[in-house]
Amino acid sequence: MTAPMVKSEQVHKSFGHLQVLNGIELEVATGEVFCLVGPSGSGKSTFLRCINHLERIDAGRLSVDGELIGYREHGGKLYELHEREVARKRREIGMVFQTFNLFPHMTALANIMEAPIRVKRESAAVVRERADRLLDRVGLTHKADVYPNQLSGGQQQRVAIARALAMEPKLMLFDEPTSALDPELVGEVLDVMRQLADDGMTMIVVTHEMGFAREVGDNLVFMDGGVVIESGHPRDVLANPQHERTKSFLSKVLM
């Protein structure tokens, strides 16, 4: 068996007195679609943000592709990483936000090309070609020169996915990517994600779309109160939850 893409051991995180993560234990294998579900406040988004160090963890070990996140271990001691090293690590991890967070002063194309050119210092021609390919992949070639405020929510989220993919990450994090969308726009974003999963991308998806989880997910974790309550193949967990809290949560969400 190959090394896991993400490994979390006893990850703790609190905001002031509020303990949000209470010892998260999980492993995400390379190439798998890993779904995180749970009630709001269960810590799933916070955990996702810890994976690319947007939040720092208080205790435990969190590693991506065999390297610790935010720290270096040397002689049994942890050393905080420099901002430069944190940024370097983040290049390999794409993230898609609930509220898209496209750069409003740049066109869709410029949004996609910004980081590869400025961060990876790739040539504009190479990046342009990749950006065109990505826009085609998310079905928005005709919107290349349009500013985000002229796009629908679904279109914005597809551009945001293309923007993250332009950095050629080995891991993609999705933080409730369809929660801010009108219901009729959810499908187009899920289609893009499904296609990405088929291409073998390792994906961690925080979602309330149980249909997507069941169809596309390889693994599903139910979180509550900052801990993993139960995990397994989505079909098994969704159809036959073992835990009382999982049952009560699933009975409340539409499937």
Next chain:
Amino acid sequence: MSPIKAVPLRHPGRWLTVAAILVLAAMFANALVSNTLFQWDVVGQYFTAETILKGVAQTLYLTLVAMAVGIVLGGILAVMRLSPSPVLSTVSWVYIWFFRGTPVLVQLIFWFNLAALFPELSIGVPFGPTFFSVETNAAITPFVAAILGLGLNEAAYMAEISRAGIQSVNDGQVEAAHALGMRRLLTMRRIVLPQAMRMIIPPAGNETIGMLKTTSLVSIVTLPELLYSAQSIYSRTFQTIPLLIVASLWYLILTSVLTVGQYYIERHFAKGNARTMPPTAWQRLRRNFFTFHSPRPEAPAPSVTSSSGGIR
């Protein structure tokens, strides 16, 4: 469906107000013309006098250089103030506290008299040998004193304006940039500042216009800017009022030009943020003139859409 054809709402109050204003304006114009003490011939004579034009050029130059110093230094101070480093943030806080807390006139006089405090300025190892030294009176000319006084003071205000602009940008923008592997300064330069500009430009325009007038304080350190030039003439000819009118007219002309410039800069930074651009000065003027009675529904205010591509 046929478009609505309604009688436009009447505004009798507006007509009454206009009538009252016209009467007052006529009275004022009459006073301007009939009161010979205004000495309009003297105003005309000195309006384009060489001394005055040189003063105008000096005033413009001072404004531009002092604002350049203020904007650049203010931007740096704002970024320092918001930096996670407590050292940088404290340094910036102390700077703003000091320069905003003392009157700019006092600062000007202080810089002008720096020689009284430090007769010699030198560069070298602290408490060690000196490499280079210059007499303060030679280094701090009235122009240098003016730029130091006006620019360093302005930086404190621009720092606060820039900070407000930077903080108005959504945190999600910074997170998205960081998630793409962008570092703090790159994020600031490419993502945050261009968006903050929309908030920064209007007050910065205000500051520039303020600065144009504040440069008149510099007349006390004998720098021949516009006011000093006017004073130098009337102290000789005793035609005080007409020369002050000359100076005022020039200040008005310069601030008007700056106001127009500001509109165009605002339009530039509105890109991608608004469906419609703010109107240009000309469009504004036209709209104000030609919509005296309420605008018809099918004739909206003139506006330019920000880009190709339709509405969603």
